[in-house]
Amino acid sequence: MRVSYQHANINSGNESTLLRFTAADGTRACILVDAGDGVNLDTLLADDEYLNAILLTHPHIDHYRTLATNVRHNAPVYTADTTAAILEQSLPEATQDNDLGDISAALDALEPIDDWTSILNGLEVRPVAAGHTPGGAGFLVRFRDETATDDPLNSEQHILISGDFTTRPCAGFPGLETSYPFDVDCLLLNVASNDSYTTSLNESLRSTLEHAYAGSRVVVAASSLTGVHYATLLGHCTEILEREVPITLVGQAAKLYDTLEYDVSGVEPTAVFDRTNEVLADGGITIAGPEMPTTGSTQRLLQAIGDDPVAAFVQLTTGDEVDPADTRCTTQAFSLSNHPSSETITDIVRNIAPKEVVIKHASGRMLKEFQRRFDCCFTWGTNDTGIHCLYENGEWQVPDWITDSTASRIQSRQWEAIQEQSLEIDASLPRCRHGSIDLEAEGVDLDALEETFSGAIEDPYSGTDPENNSSKPAESDEDDRQHDRSFEEDVLARLEAIETTLDRSEETVSARVLSDGADKQILQLLEAADVDAGDVVDVTIKTEPGDE
Structure with a gap:
């Protein structure tokens, strides 16, 4: 088996890749991963080549913009179930503002899968959850090569392809896993990141x-x-x-x-x-x-x-x-661009410890940075449209530009990374289906939200005796007065610290205090007032029993 890759839109996003798998008898399968801006199979496929499948990782338009124009040869468009359902809604809507070609051909070719699916004898693909967006997926590719020289009894090889991804879940959909019940030999990795x-x-x-x-x-x-x-x-x-x-x-x-x-x-x-x-x-x-x-x-x-x-x-x-x-x-x-941090991307490579990494969705300085960072595997950080061989004659290939001494150093580091892998590996593969939502896992700081908002709006009559409509608080009068003075002093101190150059005018209106002073003080005006958003105003606070 010979496996090669070719960047399909190096100048227009560089998230799309054409993979070629050539068996010993000459049978060839061509698989396009994502159909982003600028992908043109007319120029990528040779006259004797045919498209066998398109793998679509997720339903963002920068990954499917040329889908309709690249569907051909009765090739299916494999997606996770959720992505297919979304595209059936989104593709017709997207044509209102985008020239996407004949989308009916793309919709007819959609074929949702959730398990191993055969493309050729000995070549299969399967989606795995990848976070980033509802329904986002990566793809596993496995192929068997009886000519493998390092371990003839274990001829199965695996490639993991990421589109855009997160290890965080997204709206209940699982993120990309960092360990698998088999060795991932090659990782095609989108390195778009967002640290903030x-x-x-x-x-x-x-x-x-x-x-x-x-x-x-x-x-x-x-x-x-x-x-x-x-x-x-x-x-x-x-x-x-x-x-x-x-x-x-x-x-x-x-x-x-x-x-x-x-x-x-x-x-x-x-x-x-x-x-x-x-x-x-x-x-x-x-x-x-x-x-x-x-x-x-x-x-x-x-x-x-x-x-x-x-x-x-x-x-x-x-x-x-x-x-x-x-x-x-x-x-x-x-x-709000939902991508992993650059540190997470580095951890992904170290945890999976593949032999080969193909960097996608990067160019220039970012490309070189990740080339330097991935020192435990052979990194294909090419910035061209050439066809590059990843696997041949039973072995994963060393890039031509890497010297023998550098190759030995990388292989040594790879061995160290493999030894650091966890032995507790889940034998299951995460499916692209949403479940319960874990806010903290999705990146929400619940403690900060609770500190800001818990108890910020309270019933003004809480603690009163409903039988006699008394405003006497349940706690002592002295405690309540101390609380009121503390709150008023805090509010006034903050307001007095604000400098304003606005012309001053006087107007008295009623307002309700909506926060408890832990972070910000928010007042809701109960009467109309001649103020605009962003105005800074002086506030006189006067409280009386029974004020609402």
């Missing part, structure tokens, strides 16, 4: 909930799958905090939520709405797409809240943010 994802996630969750708990109308703009993911996290957060708010998913995100059969407390999918007030509510969160506020449901909803200084617009971006113009509502943007 969990920080950005938690900042966005805190900000979104702050606005909602303060009674604002909140619109969250996100891509459809990110919207589904975010809604599941918000719903579980508010349930744990025991302070649920209405969360409404609209448009394509609502359709995908239903397709994936989620049922999260507080989350209501509404695919179609005639008037924006049907899906907006004071103290409610509405999640819409796309992430840019220039079209679709996001544009409609932003126009509805744009003149409301109390409302909030939260943008979850995977690329550059777009600052909404001419709006009075509060606007915030968070980069």
